[in-house]
Amino acid sequence: MQSTRQNKICRLIQQDMSDIFLKEMKPVLGPSLITVTHVTITPDLSIARIYVSIMVIGQGTPDGVLALIRENTSDLRRRLGMREGKQLRIIPHLEFFLDDTLDYMDNINRLLQQ
Numbered sequence: 001m002q003s004t005r006q007n008k009i010c011r012l013i014q015q016d017m018s019d020i021f022l023k024e025m026k027p028v029l030g031p032s033l034i035t036v037t038h039v040t041i042t043p044d045l046s047i048a049r050i051y052v053s054i055m056v057i058g059q060g061t062p063d064g065v066l067a068l069i070r071e072n073t074s075d076l077r078r079r080l081g082m083r084e085g086k087q088l089r090i091i092p093h094l095e096f097f098l099d100d101t102l103d104y105m106d107n108i109n110r111l112l113q114q
Contacts, residue, residue: 003042009088010039014050016083017076021052024079028072031057032065037099041092048092061097069096085110 001083002010014036021034033055040049052069069076073094081091 003043006041006043006045009045010041010048012084013041013050013058013080013088013092014039016080017050020076020079020083026074027076029065029068030060034065034069037101041094045088045090046092047095049095049097051097053099053102059106066096066098 017039018036021029021036025034035053035055036050037053038051041047052066054065056062056065073096077091077094080094084091
């Protein structure tokens with residue numbers, strides 16, 4: 001169970017990472033829609049696990065975009081630090097994971113309709 005402080009930081013990271021993906025990382029990641037669906041953080045606030053849902057427009061795959069995100073993790077952490085440097089003493093290390101909840105729900109709906 002996460003503490004109130006952890007929940008606050010998770011919401012803060014989720015909002016800022018969504019904004020960074022939307023406004024600042026578009027040239028690097030190409031034409032894709034990236035949604036930050038969920039963020040968890042360790043109790044010592046050192047590692048943030050960020051779950052993203054990726055919709056690729058045009059060519060490419062979600063796994064390819066996720067690989068680009070993981071390659072640019074240090075840049076993303078720097079951008080997050082520029083936004084949250086006043087509120088967080090230490091900017092957590094970022095780990096990105098593909099959120100497949102929507103695919104799972106779609107599969108369940110397809111199976112129920114058969």
